[in-house]
Structure formats: structure tokens, C-alpha cells
Amino acid sequence: MREPNTASKSQPCIYCLLNQISVVKRVPVKAFNADRKTDRQCERMIDKKRIENAVKEILFAIGEDPTREGLVETPARVADMYAEIFAGLHTNPKGCTKIFHESENSGLVVVKDIAFQSVCEHHLIPFIGKACIAYKPKDGRILGLSKAARILDILSARPQVQERLTAQVAQTIMEIVEPKGVYVYIEAEHLCMTMRGVKKPGAKTATTCIKGEISESDIATVRGGNYS
Numbered sequence: 001m002r003e004p005n006t007a008s009k010s011q012p013c014i015y016c017l018l019n020q021i022s023v024v025k026r027v028p029v030k031a032f033n034a035d036r037k038t039d040r041q042c043e044r045m046i047d048k049k050r051i052e053n054a055v056k057e058i059l060f061a062i063g064e065d066p067t068r069e070g071l072v073e074t075p076a077r078v079a080d081m082y083a084e085i086f087a088g089l090h091t092n093p094k095g096c097t098k099i100f101h102e103s104e105n106s107g108l109v110v111v112k113d114i115a116f117q118s119v120c121e122h123h124l125i126p127f128i129g130k131a132c133i134a135y136k137p138k139d140g141r142i143l144g145l146s147k148a149a150r151i152l153d154i155l156s157a158r159p160q161v162q163e164r165l166t167a168q169v170a171q172t173i174m175e176i177v178e179p180k181g182v183y184v185y186i187e188a189e190h191l192c193m194t195m196r197g198v199k200k201p202g203a204k205t206a207t208t209c210i211k212g213e214i215s216e217s218d219i220a221t222v223r224g225g226n227y228s
């Protein structure tokens with residue numbers, strides 16, 4: 001049940017916090033499976049042969065020889081990689097999500113330090129970072145603990161911009177959990193700023209999205225890691 005990347009050592013983890021809530025009943029009340037697609041279905045929707053041909057063209061275009069030994073299998077490798085890193089295009093984040101009912105109302109639920117990687121749609125190279133997803137449950141509805149990270153993974157596996165990714169995670173949590181409010185904070189390094197253009201390795205971009213009833217003190221609580 002415990003997942004290593006969801007809480008830092010010096011702060012109380014979300015599992016400890018949730019254990020403090022006396023749980024009388026924990027039953028799934030909703031499941032979204034209608035739009036869930038299998039990995040095989042996703043692969044069929046990504047045209048690998050077309051990607052291979054396009055990668056060969058790029059290699060020609062930069063003055064390389066796609067038939068030389070080191071490159072001959074590269075187009076197929078890139079096609080397999082794209083099928084993997086863009087699989088989220090064909091997966092509905094609502095399809096993997098269970099909502100549970102806690103009989104007692106809990107406070108802010110915070111899942112933080114969630115590592116993720118996505119692909120900048122302007123340059124098709126990665127941006128890599130960490131996310132914090134927090135929400136205030138309403139009427140006892142809570143998300144399965146790993147599902148916040150799963151929603152982020154699915155929405156990251158698409159050509160993205162960080163601002164939209166942040167808003168999409170927040171909106172998805174709002175639609176699935178119907179909480180009082182949600183707060184998403186993402187911090188990432190964009191390789192398009194590291195490897196090209198301004199070439200500023202280590203520069204981080206932070207984005208936030210707040211929906212519903214999230215107060216300044218909630219945000220301070222989440223950012224400061226002080227849950228008491």
C-alpha cells in the first residue's frame with residue numbers, strides 16, 4: 001500500500017495522516033471503467049510504421065545515414081518509445097479511478113513529491129519534475145491513494161505544456177472526486193530550456209492551479225509541509 005515517492009522523510013506522510021482518521025467503512029462507491037483502453041488498443045492507435053518512416057526522414061534531413069549500423073534500428077526504437085511515452089493520449093484518466101467513502105470527514109489530503117516526466121509539445125523533448133496534488137474532500141469522498149499519481153501519469157504521457165498539465169490534473173480531480181477544492185503545484189525542468197535556446201540548466205518552472213474552496217492557509221499548509 002505504501003508508496004515511496006508520495007511523502008518526504010521529514011514530514012508526516014499522507015498514509016500516516018489518513019491512518020489518524022477513524023475509518024468505519026471503506027467501500028468503493030464509484031468506478032469509471034467505460035473509457036478504459038488496454039495497452040494493445042493504445043498501441044493500435046499509434047501508427048508505429050509511420051513514426052519509423054518519419055524518423056528515417058529526420059535522419060536523412062540532418063545529413064545522417066539511416067542505413068549505417070548504429071542507426072538502422074533507431075526508427076523502430078523511437079516508434080516503440082513514442083508508443084510508450086504518448087500512451088496517455090488514448091487513456092482516459094477517469095478509467096482507472098475508484099472513489100471511496102470515508103464515514104468521517106477528513107481534512108486536506110495531500111500527495112506530494114510525485115515524480116513525473118512529460119514531453120513539451122513545442123519541441124518534443126522532455127520536461128521532468130515533481131507534482132503536489134492536494135484536495136479537500138466533500139461528504140467523505142476520497143480518491144484511492146495511488147490514483148492521484150496515476151492521473152498525473154496518464155495526463156503527462158501526452159504532448160503537453162506544463163500550464164495545461166497542471167490545469168488538467170486539477171480539473172480531473174474535481175470531476176472524479178467532486179471535492180470542496182483542489183490545489184495542484186508542479187515544478188519541472190524543461191530540456192528545451194536546458195539543451196537549446198537560452199541554455200539554462202537547472203532552471204525550474206513552477207505552475208499552480210486552484211479550483212474550488214482552497215484558502216491561503218491551505219496553500220501555506222501544503223507548501224510548508226505542516227499538517228498539524
Ligand SMILES: [Zn+2]
Nearest residue numbers: 120122123192
Ligand atoms: Zn519546449
